[in-house]
Amino acid sequence: MTNHLSLKIPSSLLALGFALAWSPAGATPAAEPLAGVIDTALATSAKQYGWMLAHLPADAARPLPRTFEHGKLVTIPTRDWTSGFFPGSLWYLFEATGDAQWRASAEKFTALLAPEQHNTKTHDVGFILYCSYGNGLRLTGNPAYRPVLLTGAKSLSTRFNPTVGCIKSWDHGVGQFTFPVIIDNMMNLELMMWAAREDPTGPYRNISLRHADTTILNHFRPDDSTVHVVDYDPATGRVIKRVTHQGTADSSAWARGQAWGLYGYTVMYRETKDPRYLAQAQKIAAFVMNHPRLPADKVPYWDFDDVKIPDAPRDSSAAAIICSALLELRGYVDAATAAGYRAFAEAQLRSLASPAYLAEPGTNGGFILKHATGNHPKNSEIDVPINYGDYYFLEALLRARGVK
Ligand code: GLY
Helix, strand or coil: CCCCCCCCCHHHHHHHHHHHHHHCCCCCCCCCCHHHHHHHHHHHHHHHHHHHHCCCCCCCCCCCCEEECCEEEEEEEECCCCCCCCEEEEEEEHHHCCCCHHHHHHHHHHHHHHHHHCCCCCCCHHHHHHHHHHHHHHCCCCCHHHHHHHHHHHHHHEEEECCEEECCCCCCCCCCCEEEEEEHHHHHHHHHHHHHHHHCEEEEEEEHHHHHHHHHHHHCCCCCCCCEEECCCCCCCCCCEEEEECCCCCCCCEEEHHHHHHHHHHHHHHHCHHHHHHHHHHHHHHHHHCCCCCCCCCCCECCCCCCCCCCCCECHHHHHHHHHHHHHHHCCCCCCHHHHHHHHHHHHHHHHCCCEEEECCCCCHHCCCCCEEEEHHHHHHEECCCCCHHHHHHHHHHHHHCCC
8 A cells, every 4th residue: 555645845836836927916915824725625635635545445347536425435347537637637646746646546547447438429528637647747748648638639539520619528328419528528628628729720729619609509598508518409509408417497407517617618718718718707706606596605505596505415525626717717807807707716625624624544435536427417426526626626726736
């Protein structure tokens, strides 16, 4: 067993990162400096994932942890849409610490996902490969990771329909959907835009831009919230219906959907500098940040329109995704707007790093955050930890630290 229980971050680096990331904004000084909050949260996360690695059952068919539900660790095969997040979190812990043990673990779990580069049956190949191989390439430059990512992008591109102008999300739901596109799919464009830089003669940039443009046109409502699923006629590109799959109603604002949209358009602005993508990200940010049913701790209910609010479950994963996205988005806007995004993200980070959401080491099945909601309508993964909540929380901590 490897020992992942220590976390060594040079204090000089921390001080520099914090100073850059959190320079004065006129805010009331908080009880504990944010630097200390981040430091403690990273150390706790490292302890948890060290515990997780030590307790993860060796199961070749289901080698990766997804959640801890009904008192049991749920493990998944590599084809599960969430399979990239655990390796990605290990890469972030390597980035946070520089500790070669984290790198070795990240490499081991990343390697398991190699078969998914050939997966043409889902849009999730972007999530799966970019969180794992993408971070691995970024942090190590390992040349063997590049062709895996390129093959993955090629597999993903087979799902693009030029008449619709989108990548098809799911093949399942035959009879219910014809050509479903979910807002989550915006997240897969990060892999495509990486591929566009690697292979400018390929179709990746055009596919990404068409997908992002079509989604702006058809997914968003007048109040700037996003629908979960738009179903298209692949022969004509006509919208057949706008419905939900994981929200409380077709007309509701499913919290994680808003988070995926915010993050996705922030990435698309980073990659293109097209002001329409920045505007879209800012509209989603405003919808979320000003929502009258956003709780005071800024961790949303799983759906902004659940009639059971304030007794509805929260979704800490949505908060982590929003927090990380805002920490990037603040770099693209004027100083006053940036200060607002920063303050909101800081409030979220402090909430998530508090005992209300951050698990005690050795509890929570080894996961970092408590209180996420996976699929409420299916009565699945309600008020549980989820691997993607941990991944975006670690990313947000690194971004707040000024490292990533
Ligand atoms: N992409 C599926 C989810 O967010 O639950």
